[in-house]
Amino acid sequence: MKKLLYIHGFNSSERSHKxxxxMKSAQQLGFVDTVISPRLSWQPAKAIIQLESIIEANCPQNVTLIGSSLxxxxxxxxxxxxxxxTILVNPAVQAPVLLKxxxxxQLNPYTDEAYELTQEHMVELEQLVVTQPTADLYWLMVQEGDDVLDYREALKTFPKTARLTHESNGDHSFVGFDRFAKDILRFAEILNN
Known part of the structure; x- marks a missing residue:
């Protein structure tokens, strides 16, 4: 069964708006349990291990990723x-620099989890940097009004993609994200029409 794995951003949670x-869109279309949205560890290396285990448990080629910000x-x-x-929504392509x-x-406002972000975590992030993306894997979604990240960095990092949604205005949350729910499910091959 095809799955969509949602990866939340920094100091967010598995119950983020996107x-x-x-989840709601998939359920309304009759696709129950096709969207996976885990609560991730705030520690980058641990978050990656969590995500890898989910991908591997669901057969990698059946999984499409969607990640917002971090x-x-x-x-x-x-x-x-x-x-x-993979669908990238206002991605934090320079995460190791930005989070420094x-x-x-830190206090996650969604989970009330308190923790300390250290230089060691920046080293973990640096090990995850993608320098030569495989263009046809990606759908990049950016809004120029992103008040947290410079959208131009994402366009520079992913100069060619299978699909690009580049909108003026908007913000870091990606205003009007719900407009794309069905297209995202089609990209993930969950919805076929």
């Missing part, structure tokens, strides 16, 4: 490792 949109950064690494289709500014105590 994950909820995808989840997009993780998704790109996993896409290359397993050579599987946030070193120190």
């Amino acid at each position: 994950a909820s949109v995808m 989840g997009g950064f993780y998704a790109a690494y996993l896409a290359e490792k397993y050579q599987i289709k 500014d946030l070193l120190g105590p």
Whole structure:
């Protein structure tokens, strides 16, 4: 059975808006249990191990990834490792650089989990950087109004993709994401019409 694995961003959770949109859309179309949205460890290496075990348990070629922000950064690494289709939504392509500014105590507002982000975690992130993406694996979705990340970095990192959604305005959450739910399910080969 085809699956869509949603990978949430930094200090987010498995119940993020985009994950909820995808789960609800799939269920309304009769595709129960096709969208997987795990709560990930805040530690990059542990999050990757969690995701790899889910991908491998569901047969990699049956899994399509969708990652938002830091989840997009993780998704790109996993896409290359397993050579599987992936949707990147306002991805944090420069995660090791961006998160350096946030070193120190953190509190996830969705899970109330307190932890400390350290330099060691930046090293873990650096090991996940994708330098030569396989263009035909990706659907890149960016909005120029992203108030957290520079959308141009994603376009530079992924200059060619199987599909590109590049919109002006918007924000980091990707305004109007629900418009794409059916197309995402088609890209994942869950929905065939």
